[in-house]
Amino acid sequence: MRPSWVLAMGKSRIGGNIDFSMGEAPAFIVDDLPTGFPSGFDFKSKGCTTATVIGNKAYLIGGGHDESSTVGVQIFDQTRGELICRVNPTVLGTQPKPCKGPKGHSAVLLNENRILIIKKGSTPDDCIWFLEVDTQYVREQRKILGTEVVAWSKGARGDAEKPIVISGPSGVGKGTLISMLMKEFPSMFGFSVSHTTRAPRVMEKDGVHYHFTERSAMEREIKDGKFLEFASVHGNLYGTSVEAVEVVADAGKRCILDIDVQGARSVRASSLDAIFIFVCPPSMEELEKRLRARGTETEEQILKRLRNAQAEIEQGQSSAIFDYILYNDHLEECHENLKKLLGLDGNVTASPKSSPKGVELPMDLSISKIDQKVIIKCESPEPETASKNLIVLDLSSLKGGAPGRTRGLDVYAIDSFSDGLSGFNQPT
Ligand code: ADP
Ligand code: 5GP
Numbered sequence: 356m357r358p359s360w361v362l363a364m365g366k367s368r369i370g371g372n373i374d375f376s377m378g379e380a381p382a383f384i385v386d387d388l389p390t391g392f393p394s395g396f397d398f399k400s401k402g403c404t405t406a407t408v409i410g411n412k413a414y415l416i417g418g419g420h421d422e423s424s425t426v427g428v429q430i431f432d433q434t435r436g437e438l439i440c441r442v443n444p445t446v447l448g449t450q451p452k453p454c455k456g457p458k459g460h461s462a463v464l465l466n467e468n469r470i471l472i473i474k475k476g477s478t479p480d481d482c483i484w485f486l487e488v489d490t491q492y493v494r495e496q497r498k499i500l501g502t503e504v505v506a507w508s509k510g511a512r513g514d515a516e517k518p519i520v521i522s523g524p525s526g527v528g529k530g531t532l533i534s535m536l537m538k539e540f541p542s543m544f545g546f547s548v549s550h551t552t553r554a555p556r557v558m559e560k561d562g563v564h565y566h567f568t569e570r571s572a573m574e575r576e577i578k579d580g581k582f583l584e585f586a587s588v589h590g591n592l593y594g595t596s597v598e599a600v601e602v603v604a605d606a607g608k609r610c611i612l613d614i615d616v617q618g619a620r621s622v623r624a625s626s627l628d629a630i631f632i633f634v635c636p637p638s639m640e641e642l643e644k645r646l647r648a649r650g651t652e653t654e655e656q657i658l659k660r661l662r663n664a665q666a667e668i669e670q671g672q673s674s675a676i677f678d679y680i681l682y683n684d685h686l687e688e689c690h691e692n693l694k695k696l697l698g699l700d701g702n703v704t705a706s707p708k709s710s711p712k713g714v715e716l717p718m719d720l721s722i723s724k725i726d727q728k729v730i731i732k733c734e735s736p737e738p739e740t741a742s743k744n745l746i747v748l749d750l751s752s753l754k755g756g757a758p759g760r761t762r763g764l765d766v767y768a769i770d771s772f773s774d775g776l777s778g779f780n781q782p783t
Contacts, residue, residue, distance in 0.1 A: 404459030406431075407470050414470060414488060414505070417459055425450035426460070426472075428486065428505050445500055447493075447580045448507035448757040449598060451484045461722050463729055465750065468493075471510075471729065473748075476718040480605075483510030483748065483764060487757045496580065506580075506757035510764045514754065515604035518547070518627060519697070520612045522619045522671060523634030524664035525589065526646035528683040529613050532634065535690050536611070540699065545603035547612040550582075553591035556651045566596075580758055584614065584621035589659050593618070597758045600627070604760070616670045623676050626755070630678055632696070633671035637684040639664065716746065727751035745769050 404417030413431040430442040454460055454474045463471040468489040474482045487493050487506045497504045523529050537544050550566045550573050561567050573592055577585055585594030595612055603610035612622070612629070619631055636642035642664055646657050671677060679696050683689040694700050719734035729748040749765035 405462035405472075407462050407464050409464065409467055409488060412488075414486065416462060416470070416472065416486060417453075424453060426453055426484075430503060430505075432503075442503045444503040444505045445496070446505055446507065447496060448487075449509060450507050451481070451509070461720065463722055463724055469756075471748075471750070473716065473720070473722065473729075473731065475716060475720060477716055479716075479766075481509075482716045483766070484508070485510060485756065485761045490756055492757050508755070508757040508759065508761045509601075511601075511605060511760040511762045512764050512766055513607075514762055515760075516609040518600060518603075518610040518612060518629040519544075520614060520619050520622055520629045520631045521634060522614060522616050522632070522667075522677070523683075524636065524642060524667045525660040526642050526649060526664075527634045527636045528645065528686065528689070529634050531686065532681075532683065532690060532693055533611055533613055535686075536693065536697075539694075543609060544611050545606055545608035547595055547599045547603060547610050549593055549595050549599065549612075549614065550576075550585075551591055551593045553589075553593075566599075583625060583627065583759075584618045586615055586617035586621070588615045588617070589656065589663060595622075601760050604762070616667050616674075616676070619676050620674070627759075630697075631676055632679045632681060632693070633677040634681050634683050634689075635668060635671065636664075637682060641684075 405415070407414045407416070411433040415429045415431065416426060425446075428444060428446055430444055431439050432442055433439045451472070451474065455476055460475060461473045463473070465471050465485075468487065470486040470488065472484040472486060474484065485508045487508060490506070493504050493506050496506065521529050521533060533546065537546065548562065548564070548566055550568050552568060552570045552573060553565075555561065555565070555567050559565065559567075570592055573585075573594065576582065576596070577594065581596050581598070582594045583597050583600060585592060587593075593615065595614060595618065600610050600612070612618075614622070616633075619633075622629060623631065636645070639661070643657075643661055646652065646660060652660065672680060681689055681692055681696075691700065716731065717733045721732045721734060723730050723732075727750045729750065731746040731748065733744040733746070746766065746768050749767075752763040752765070753761055754763040755761055
């Protein structure tokens, strides 16, 4: 039988998937090469697990079996006439590690612009990934980089709460206010740990206060699209990685970013929907007093920070970046005002959000897609879960995407059914 994707590629140009782990590859390699296809290319031995056809392109996904590598992507492109070119695209976003075991993953084409990847036998937090092939982000990056681009995005359940961006001149008290908020509501907020090229202060810990990094390494990661924003501040490079914000949301917490006005402007222009707060000092004299009293900067650095403060305050107060301006005169009062604008001044319960129970995916599974739901049938369920051998991925409320997570995924197990889809039960 001719694999459906070769038919799709040569003739009708619709999308489809082929799963090489199901034994379909040899037929494809030996019998069904369309004109111009690189003969003798053995997808299976190269570890490619699936091919998904979208229009004139086939996306081969898989390869890389050792723990340290990532799942590979190659594109076979028939756009220019009959000749099919093999392209190694620029791969952006956080890339998945290869699946354990020989079965690899399954692929499902969604909306012609992204491919859902289901890693077999993976842990609940690592089993759902999206390979974006023609989303807005991918199209933008293709234009910027001038190469073929694909981007990975990890699937995450539920929604993330709006992050809070806090800006203000150095020494105004941002760090102090953030510490007070996090101390009072430890399970509610998480801090976005920025990268910086400045040297650590005496009490600062790498990975806690900042990721202290070399300029060349940070510039390389910026080029690789790993940063949500970055800016040169007081002579050093500072930046927020996409991952810094996502790990806070993964922990079910609301992310707080302490970044300068340039960074806030970049985040405002990005797809991240956040609340923007600017913290003002009561006067320049008081700001200088606080900076000196903190005792963490040299005289030269203090003067540089004070020089920059004036422009930052003007921008913070006049630009349309910020939703709120807070005056930090009396610390306790400012802390109360911050809580008020975040809706935390009443009887707020600070209990942790319970994370949904994970559903582990088996090695053997088959997949079907019905509207916005993907049904995963476990072929050899464990005896104790045998009555719950169907897993549903509800994709109807997806949000976000590369270079960050794709959120809003709903995953639940349902009872097996005997009379088709009418047998669906309530999510458990
Ligand atoms: P930032 O993070 O904005 O650079 P910090 O939080 O480090 O500023 O605060 C600078 C210094 O000012 C610290 O020593 C802090 O204890 C002090 N401070 C913060 N807020 C107040 C305030 N309202 N009144 C007096 N001192 C303050
Ligand atoms: P400090 O050196 O005092 O820790 O920070 C100096 C300035 O850098 C502060 O205004 C702080 O808000 C800003 N900053 C810290 N992290 C980031 C970041 O990731 N991005 C940007 N744009 N600014 C940052």
